[in-house]
Amino acid sequence: MVDNGMGFARSGGWRVVRFAVLTFVLTIVAHAVAYLAHEYSHSMAAWAFGWMKSPFDIDYGSATPGNILLLGDVSDNVEYAPIIASGAGWQASLIALAGPFVGNGVLFFILDAVSRMDAVRSRRGLQSFVYWLCLMCAGNVWSYVPIRALSTHADIALSAQGFGIPVWLQFPFLMAVSGYIAWHFFRKTFPGVCQNVTHGDPARWLLMAVVTACWFFLFFGAGGMSGSYGTIAWIFSVVSCFLLFPLCAVWLWSTCGLADASSTSASG
DSSP states (O other), X not given: OOOOSHHHHHTTHHHHHHHHHHHHHHHHHHHHHHHHHHHHHHHHXXXXXXXXXXXXXXXXOOOOHHHHHHOTTOBOOOOHHHHHHTTOHHHHHHHHHHIIIIIIIIHHHHHHHHHTSHHHHTOHHHHHHHHHHHHHHHHHHHHHTTTTTTSSSSHXXXXXXXXXXXXXXXXXXXXXXXXXXXXXXXXXXXHHHHHHHTTTOHHHHXXXXXXXXXXXXXXXXXXXXXXXXXXXXXXXXXXXXXXXXXXXXXXXXXXXXXXXXXXXXXXX
């Protein structure tokens, strides 16, 4: 028998498609917000220390499709070399760390608390956006620590240079923060919102689990495989993309027993 699409419609397939399209739009917007929060945290810290005339004077890059969609050419526009050369290396370090750990790390915990508010939970679209913004913040931290933490350039290397220490010396402390953010996100944030956002629907739950794992471990985890970050960053990226990504997707799918419930209903 030829399926004219009625079976797909009856099974709620179009609702899943609409959910997927909405998720796509929300993730792109959330990524832009988190990215700009990261860069503005750098520039605001530099401005506060007197190294920039305006906290909004970041480099927005050119109007290419890739830059418009994912802001790949946007940078903080902070000149770190003169700051370090002036003897104010500690200021350069704080400016470098402000992006991942203030603009993304601190913001993550604020958003996580917001996502649990009744006023937000009662509006699924709003809670969904707050959730994806949480993901982008946590993922941004992951993309720096551990992925590019042991490299010769980027924020974490600049931090070590400013403090006058090797990158490996600050790694355990920064990794403790990044690891806690990742743990909190997957153990607290995701379970705290997914049931409400997906209406408990297994197909939507699966989609949300896969998209979450993809952004966190694949998109944010792949940074070490480009940009000449070195062998260690490359290894971290490979592990994140090809081991942690699939493991995380399966684990999130099995959270709260939805996978078991789905398989049980199918076998029944």
